[in-house]
Amino acid sequence: MATPHLPARKLRVGILGATGTVGQRFIVLLETHPVFTVHALGASPRSAGKLYQEAVRWKMAQPFSPVVGSLVVNECRPELFHDCDVVFSGLDSSVAREVETAFVRADLPVFSNARNHRMGEYVPLVVPTANPEHLDVIQHQRKQLQLRRGFLVTNANCSTTGLVVALRALQDAFGPLSQVMVQTMQAISGAGYPGVSSLDIIDNVMPLISGEEEKMETEALKILGGLQPGATGFRPLTETQVSAMCNRVAVVDGHMECVAVKFSQQPAPSPEQVQQVLADYTTDAQTLGCYSAAKETIVVATEPDRPQPRLDRENHNGYAVTVGRVRRCPALDVKFTLLVHNTILGAAGSGILNAEIALAKGLLVPLDS
Numbered sequence: 001m002a003t004p005h006l007p008a009r010k011l012r013v014g015i016l017g018a019t020g021t022v023g024q025r026f027i028v029l030l031e032t033h034p035v036f037t038v039h040a041l042g043a044s045p046r047s048a049g050k051l052y053q054e055a056v057r058w059k060m061a062q063p064f065s066p067v068v069g070s071l072v073v074n075e076c077r078p079e080l081f082h083d084c085d086v087v088f089s090g091l092d093s094s095v096a097r098e099v100e101t102a103f104v105r106a107d108l109p110v111f112s113n114a115r116n117h118r119m120g121e122y123v124p125l126v127v128p129t130a131n132p133e134h135l136d137v138i139q140h141q142r143k144q145l146q147l148r149r150g151f152l153v154t155n156a157n158c159s160t161t162g163l164v165v166a167l168r169a170l171q172d173a174f175g176p177l178s179q180v181m182v183q184t185m186q187a188i189s190g191a192g193y194p195g196v197s198s199l200d201i202i203d204n205v206m207p208l209i210s211g212e213e214e215k216m217e218t219e220a221l222k223i224l225g226g227l228q229p230g231a232t233g234f235r236p237l238t239e240t241q242v243s244a245m246c247n248r249v250a251v252v253d254g255h256m257e258c259v260a261v262k263f264s265q266q267p268a269p270s271p272e273q274v275q276q277v278l279a280d281y282t283t284d285a286q287t288l289g290c291y292s293a294a295k296e297t298i299v300v301a302t303e304p305d306r307p308q309p310r311l312d313r314e315n316h317n318g319y320a321v322t323v324g325r326v327r328r329c330p331a332l333d334v335k336f337t338l339l340v341h342n343t344i345l346g347a348a349g350s351g352i353l354n355a356e357i358a359l360a361k362g363l364l365v366p367l368d369s
């Protein structure tokens with residue numbers, strides 16, 4: 001593993017949507033970060049002009065610092081974030097398209113959690129522990145948009161994120177997958193705040209998360225696909241079919257997914273081989289020495305009743321995916337259960353780790369360099 005890349009000074013971070021569920025998670029994860037420091041906050045006109053401590057309805061177990069609490073929340077206009085080295089967006093999707101476009105046009109580097117730009121022609125859709133090489137398309141995007149240091153990178157839908165980490169490990173080791181079936185049990189924090197009504201979710205399971213299945217089925221193919229020659233775009237997979245069924249359950253954090261896969265190459269690997277490959281999987285995030293990278297990208301739980309959200313979602317500070325119950329599937333080839341922390345690796349943590357990788361690769365450039 002390389003020595004962590006520490007710039008001459010901490011990079012100043014702007015957070016858009018700082019009062020929301022994902023925005024709050026950014027603040028917690030950046031509190032003790034050695035490379036990034038929270039500098040400017042943005043939210044809706046309802047919050048703008050207030051101190052952060054007055055505007056936010058704080059829902060995290062960890063407190064925010066007095067320094068963050070006394071920052072004044074801005075409207076999300078690029079000129080108010082001009083001295084930020086990097087901007088993380090946890091904006092509501094009703095405004096993210098327009099606001100993020102304005103920030104990128106103002107030559108700011110933006111890492112977004114919102115769905116709006118994910119399938120854009122020149123927009124890297126990056127899960128840091130699945131397809132970090134897609135960040136190389138940043139150079140081409142800059143040329144297309146005539147930018148000097150700005151760019152837009154998005155991370156994936158939270159359920160897609162956990163899934164593709166495991167699938168990338170399998171694809172690298174055993175070649176293409178022909179079929180993937182996934183059923184999710186998604187936490188209520190995935191719906192933001194106040195999100196799902198308590199009368200809908202207590203003593204109940206909701207069998208619909210609008211648009212979620214379609215996102216899992218399309219985003220996974222872009223993430224697991226390759227790059228055009230010269231990193232000028234993407235080549236989504238065509239040989240793999242993903243079928244998703246998504247449910248909301250009464251868990252606060254942590255999306256569980258029951259996954260079954262069929263391999264193109266037959267005979268298929270055994271469950272034992274699959275388990276070994278998942279446990280051994282490493283990525284650029286670790287080899288580049290990124291601060292937030294989990295020591296194990298995938299934790300393979302050997303106990304028969306794991307993973308469980310309450311017990312496993314914080315594995316490696318929420319940056320790992322946990323997989324268990326790897327076994328033969330009578331219909332496809334192999335099946336397993338996985339867990340991803342939806343607001344850490346599934347959201348803010350992916351944005352932060354993507355930025356750490358981009359910095360280590362020289363793609364994210366501090367303002368005065």
Ligand SMILES: NC(=O)C1=CN([C@@H]2O[C@H](COP(=O)(O)OP(=O)(O)OC[C@H]3O[C@@H](n4cnc5c(N)ncnc54)[C@H](OP(=O)(O)O)[C@@H]3O)[C@@H](O)[C@H]2O)C=CC1
Nearest residue numbers: 017019020021022043044047090092093113114190192193
């Ligand atoms: N929660 C999760 O697990 C995941 C979420 N995402 C995505 O991340 C984004 C944020 O999600 P989440 O934090 O859950 O959502 P929340 O509803 O909790 O937060 C939304 C944020 O957007 C701000 N906002 C709303 N309207 C405007 C506006 N007109 N102008 C500027 N800011 C505005 C809100 O500010 P204010 O408080 O002032 O209203 C708030 O800060 C979404 O796009 C979501 O789809 C992605 C992956 C996972």
Ligand SMILES: N[C@@H](CC(=O)OP(=O)(O)O)C(=O)O
Nearest residue numbers: 113114115157158186190191
């Ligand atoms: N839909 C996810 C969270 C989310 O906001 O996803 P996306 O960013 O893809 O819209 C959930 O409810 O758990």
